[in-house]
Amino acid sequence: METVRDILIQIKQFLEVPLVKLGSAPVTLWTIIQLVVLVGLLFYLSGKLRGWIVDQFLTRTRMELGARQATGSIIRYTIIAIGFIIILQTAGIDLTTLNVLAGAVGIGVGFGLQNIVNNLVCGILILFERPIKVGDRIVVGNVEGDVVHIGGRSTTVVTNDNITIIVPNSKFITENVVNWSHNERKVRFRIPVSVAYESDVQQVERLLLDVAAANPDVLEKPAPGVRLMEFGDNGLNFELRVWSTTLIHRRGLLTSNLNYAVYRAFVEHGIEIPFPRRDVRILREARQAEPFDGNGSS
Known part of the structure; x- marks a missing residue:
């Protein structure tokens, strides 16, 4: 027992050896260990509290997930700021002695940590403005x-x-x-379609609307629409306009599905899809050659 007690006394004396002084308060190795442990607990417990607020407490309200996440993050950062000040005072560090350190940190922020501080401020703006x-x-x-x-x-x-x-x-x-979902998860998609000039425009419109109505990812309200946009070089350019809430994160899939269905419908009903055509005319002018007289004239 005497040996264990002596070892503990030596460890205590070692931990209480002053390393630096902040004002009149010495900073020991024990003070640093306290700070590390308490700050670690502060971050861990504040993270747990944020999770409880977001996943349990605020779920009882009508707040959407994004608003709950923002509220939880703001509460956590506030607790960390207040808790850090309390931890410093608990460890016996006089905050008034940190003015010089704060000035040095401010210079470092101005030069080396500018991007980090910029992102932190922008993060706060995002949480508030959303x-x-x-x-x-x-x-x-x-x-x-x-x-x-x-x-x-x-x-x-x-x-x-x-x-x-x-x-x-x-x-x-x-x-x-x-x-794409700031106001609501309802987005309009535009599908360009070209047909030959000989096509029946009313039939083209009907087929495009039928294709849109048959797709389960296309909303009935607002209703799909078809517009004749322009008279192109090779054909009539239509645009199928549809609304969807389910595939805004996979817009290529919805466009592909509609294009497949449009192609099948056009093939079944004989609607021609144009491609670039050029008529090339070669004009040949018959010229009768006159005999050469050897003097450079004809």
């Missing part, structure tokens, strides 16, 4: 996919290929963002 939310279908730059998580520094987007892309939050503030 131009995007979890579950939205978005396009920003060359990235298209579903928003699955909005963090303080970045937003996670999953593409149709099941590839996760981490997008800095500043992209959503400084660049144009296409949000």
